[in-house]
Amino acid sequence: MIDSEAVRLDEPVKALHLEVAEAMSEVAASLQAPMDLDSTLELITRSAADTIPGIVEASISITTRDGEIQTLAPTGPLVSRADALQYELGEGPCLDAALEEPVVVVEDLATDNRWPDFGPKAAALGFGSQVAFQFEAAQPNARGALNLYAGEPGAIDQDSIQLGSMFAAQIAVALGWARQDRTMTEALATRNVIGQAVGILMERYKLDSERAFAFLVRLSQTSNTKLRQIADAVVAQVNENAEH
Template sequence: MTETKLHLEIAEAMSEVAAALKVPMDLDDTLEVITRCAADTIPGIVEASISLTTKNGEIRTLAPTSPTIIRADHLQYELGEGPCLEAALEEPVVAVNDLAGDPRWPYYGPKAAALGFGSQVAFQFRAEPHARGALNLYAREPNEIDQDSIYLGSMFAAQVAVAMGWARQDQTMSDALATRNVIGQAVGIVMERYKLDSDRAFAFLTRLSQTSNTKLHTIATALVNQTNDLSEH
């Protein structure tokens, strides 16, 4: 592949990823675009996946490009060693150019080679406040990981972090809008029921929340649900 063609493919891949990074987004679809583009674009790389840590300390695989890479990822989780595990938990970048013979991975390396992988690199990503994991890239042959692989891989890992952060923000915004809407409905109910203006109706709900030690959103939801139930009977 010529350098010009590679640059064009990278530009096209990044444009496709950028198009997927929209709010609101489907996170699963966006992550699948990122891993597929990484596997298709980075020279020597044939498969990609994402390892995501969970609050209870487990690690799970997202957006794998093939069933084989799921097995490779899970081998690392089960054996407690391997590039994607180390990148997800500790190191920013973990590269191995000879999976079968690297002494760092005495159990995982030969098993990965038996699955048909010769080299691998993983990039840690973080997305505030809690998302943390690794973008995992796999090559068929040994010695496929070079500085270009690391440079390009880090770009895709950064896109994963952006997607995770935006998805979190989008969910937070959706939750905030839902909360605001239900409180607004509750204020309207109090205004109509007690013939109050909006400020006094909101103050009424706030006092009720404080005296009962109950969140305002909970008070508002209960009132709206109660009113809806009465209107149905």
């Protein structure tokens, strides 16, 4: 016999799973290169806040090369203020997650004695509980955290943690892919300028492509200058002469 009450209770769960699956699919689609990093990160934080039960705001804290920490893709001004408070006070869940702990859960921001200054101030902004997930980006020593804020104390459960960790993993992928994309763009630019320089030398000195490239390599070695810089100089000289 089918328990009708269980069926009714199961329907919202199924609906939630479908909503999360759709959000994940949308984020996954945005990770297909080429992508706009800012838009992708905003999509991830907004999707996390919209689909994880109890979560009302989300943001990303990320360390910079000089050791500072900044917020990316906040879903609203209140979460930006909450993050800024942690940076100003030097304490808080997102700092601990970004720099030390893989996952930091706060059941009640107003009373948690781990952050006596930040907690009450965050509660005054309207946040009851929080969870932060650490991720590592592709760049060495670059770390960050996905910050999820709930409106009520005790709102962070195992489902929140499981779903939040999935969104945090997508942020790490987005940041890694963006850096890879920039590296590939730079490599293509180098290849293109070297190709232009080879073409110029072929025309100027009546060389074939192999000898023209060897000429660039020899210049690079004898002057102790990178091949890209030699190629840039050759192309720049031709452009300058063309302007006169």
